[in-house]
Amino acid sequence: MPNACWVHCFLHRQALAAKACPQEYSQVLNIAIKIVNSIKGKALQTRLFRITCEDMGALHQNLLYHTEVRWLSKGKVLAGIMELRAELLIYLQQVKSEYSEFICDPEFLLKLAFLSDLFDHLNILNKSLQGRNENVITAKDKIRDFTKKIDLWSSSLNQNNFDAFSSTQYFTEEVGCEVNIKTYITGMKMVLDNLKEDLCHYFSEQEISENTGQRWIINPFLNAAINEASLPNKLKENLLEISADGMLHLEFKFSNLDTFWLMRKTEYPELTTEALKCLIPFATSYLCKLTFSSMAQIKVYKEIA
Template sequence: MNKGKVTEVDFFQRKLLDMKSSKNIVSHFININENAVYASYLISLRIARAGKPHAIGEDLVLPSIKDAVGAMFGEKEVKEIERIPLSNNTVARRIDEMAEWAEDELIRRVVCSKYYTLQLDESTDVQGLSQLLVFVRYIWQNDVHEDILFCKPISRGTAEEIFNAIDSYIKEKGLQWKNCFGICTDGARAIILKQSPCALWTHCSLHREALVSKALPTDFKTVLNTAVKIVNYIKTKPLQARLFQKLCEEMGSLHTSLLLHTEVRWLSRGKVLTRLVELRNEVTIYLEGKTEYIESLLDKEFILKLTYLADIFSKLNELNLYLQGSNESDIFAVHDRIRAFMKKLMLWKSCIEDGKYDCFETLETFIIENQLQPKTNILSAISTHLSLLKNNFDAYFGEEMKKLDSLNWICNPFQDRLPSSMSTKASEELIDLSEDTSLKNSFNRKQLTKFWLSVAGNYPCLFDEAIKVLLPFSTSYLCEAGFSAMISIKTKYRNKLDLSNSLRLKVTKIEVDAKAVMTKNRKQIHPSH
């Protein structure tokens, strides 16, 4: 009997050990499987960030990892790597899940922000479908952040349709129009401001500068159009471009190709015209006997005007590049730069009238090399164009500059003069702040918006007034960058792609918590590819 009892005890002990062993195996398998799924999220995020096709995970990434692991560690580890699910559909699903998480996180932050502002624009994708792109700027953890709010297809692109798309999204996500204090766009002003009357509407500074630059006297417009036709004649035909490249190489030219001119939102003309001037001898030789454009290139007056246009558009480009990066700057810094450019236009006008050409390098070089004395009519045309640019800048920016001048206390709160339009409470806070020595010492060491964020607790009325001016976007540059990303994502080979989630993960500044996304979607985890 005792022997039988011992046997039964041994039997159940062995079963217990087997069960524990099985649990360990299952637990080990689950851990491996979860690690593989987590890896698939991380890889899918990288695919989205790079704007690559979803199939690249299975077609390139996974085989490459297997090759590397096999070469360095052996076949056993390769078997573990094979567990990572990276099929086209899996990667697409991971991207959708992470984009949804990033959107939810963004909305949570914007809801917590006392104020937010928008920039929006619309453009067409590779299918010719209009896409509305909206970015948001908000306050989070005592700093200003910017991110993509949404991207949606629209059919007609009217102001009413654009407003309805934004209004629907804002209401769906629980945001409040009353907290929106700035909208930067190229249009739809009236209909949007009906919903948010306190918002500061800003006409994109990039767009305004582009409009300023388009005003050209007739003779300069003729030169520009001819130059563009010359470039396009060579550049848009592959055979012509290759033959021209070969000619430039044989002549030992610094450049071997022209730059293609397109009517883009950011000025491209400066570089295009400068390259044409630099290669004008090569272009003249190449076009001989092929086209009537050669007569223009042999005309010194034409080249004089061309060199001036190359120089002035290059200067406009420099301003444009600053404005493209102006999301890091406040509206006061943007207008300071524009105001300075307007003053330089008048300086250059005086120089031209006094026979000094050193302000326009390409023009001066051509004059010196050819020992020319520009005719009065050409100098007069240049002077007229510079005045025209100055007047156009006044027309597009002057009113806004006057308004900002009345808000100068924001960028210099330590002045003695109190704004007459300010409330008594805000005036009291401004007096207190202006006499705070420690703040005065730290003011110049901080970016303007960061300074006002740092005093929000002690001077709430002043902060409210200042942030409503500083928070709005001054350009729609983020939208322009977003459209560039859209073009790289939705190619002719991926023209059926639902753009929204892929674009969000490519451009969002929110760090996606892949672990949190995986946990949220744990019930969908499975080992299949």
């Protein structure tokens, strides 16, 4: 199959890259997960913790259970601990848990807050890579943009700027002088550096380099994209004809990318073929999982019926 194309799922590679973590932060992560799973793993403990939260008037009464299969669920798990840390401390002290010392340790909580913020960013990236209209070109752009954000965050940390890490900023303001934040910036930057290094490992520089030669697929009405298009002159002429057509421009605004190019198949077969080479490959396994989910719902419905 000379025209076959293989694409490793962007979601799987992004999740693998997110697993990298220096030892001191990895230990914080593991302890946090053990705390949650010690409560969520037993019905009685879960009920007692919920009662504690209700008595204290907490907005939420439950922690999310962590599963290794859905590795990025750590983001929600850590956010839950930070939100309910006061209730969690009281509960752990009541049951005389060895983990209570960690919840009242400002250093532990600072690292936990940073990890919570970072995994929140990763979850946002993960969700943005999913969807019916996602393609390889847009997925590459999002991964490349995320690596640039990491550089920005690292640079901001040098200036004690935590705008990108809201939980960390809130916690440092809350504890005040109890923690010297400057002593932890090096470790935070190391976490970011490791993440970027692993992203570059799973997504090569060549793979996520600027898609300048393919931008015409995303927007065939952009003059700069037409000039940069890596196409023979004959196909560039076809592209110029499309860009000059006002009706097609209007159609482009109100239709998705796949449909627009498929509608050009009859009039511009060669140009459409070039566009579909980038649009047809799945960037992620999202559509496959969506199908499995639909099948599971049908199966459950039939069993109930």
